Amino acid sequence: METLKAIEVRKSTRGFKPDPISEESLDIILKAANEAPVGMSAFDSIRLTVLRDAALIAKISDAATTGSAREGQDIYYGASTVIIVSSKEQPVPELTFANAGCIVTTCLLAATDIGIDNVYIFGCVAGFRNDPSLLAEVGIPEGFTPISSVALGYATEGAAVVPKAKRQIGINRR
Numbered sequence: 623m624e625t626l627k628a629i630e631v632r633k634s635t636r637g638f639k640p641d642p643i644s645e646e647s648l649d650i651i652l653k654a655a656n657e658a659p660v661g662m663s664a665f666d667s668i669r670l671t672v673l674r675d676a677a678l679i680a681k682i683s684d685a686a687t688t689g690s691a692r693e694g695q696d697i698y699y700g701a702s703t704v705i706i707v708s709s710k711e712q713p714v715p716e717l718t719f720a721n722a723g724c725i726v727t728t729c730l731l732a733a734t735d736i737g738i739d740n741v742y743i744f745g746c747v748a749g750f751r752n753d754p755s756l757l758a759e760v761g762i763p764e765g766f767t768p769i770s771s772v773a774l775g776y777a778t779e780g781a782a783v784v785p786k787a788k789r790q791i792g793i794n795r796r
């Protein structure tokens with residue numbers, strides 16, 4: 623698939639089958655993540671944590687939604703694989719979010735390119751904030767904070783037909 627085609631057809635999937643993606647597909651996506659731009663080349667300030675354990679993924683979701691209006695909903699929509707993007711504190715704090723955005727987007731496009739459905743999930747941040755014991759449980763190293771995540775898998779029939787959201791980004795030109 624051409625890069626521009628992957629950009630065009632990528633869309634958020636909000637319903638996944640339980641089927642796992644292959645290790646080979648996961649490796650392609652992780653390799654792509656490693657090629658993402660990172661501010662000031664601070665690659666060692668980023669950590670990716672791959673979760674393939676449904677019970678562990680569900681714990682993050684529960685911690686994110688308990689006591690909120692989304693209680694009982696799965697923030698990962700049943701995805702079988704999740705990549706958590708964590709960051710060390712940066713001299714310029716906004717860099718953590720900017721870097722995570724680059725890494726997640728690179729993963730989403732790589733996944734789209736190889737036919738793996740995907741969605742950007744920021745909601746995990748609330749889960750780790752509400753239950754910091756999850757940091758150790760999922761293996762996020764000391765000093766790293768979860769910033770964003772990627773959900774990967776195969777869309778359920780209903781999710782597959784949801785059209786891509788209408789584009790409405792304003793553009794100024796001079």
Ligand SMILES: Cc1cc2nc3c(=O)[nH]c(=O)nc-3n(C[C@H](O)[C@H](O)[C@H](O)COP(=O)(O)O)c2cc1C
Pocket residue numbers: 632633634635636741742743744745746785786787
């Ligand atoms: C920074 C960021 C955080 C997001 N977090 C979530 C999330 O927690 N849950 C979710 O369902 N979608 C999340 N999304 C997906 C957006 O809702 C989605 O990209 C947007 O609606 C446009 O739809 P599209 O991805 O199908 O083009 C996030 C997207 C971005 C860029």
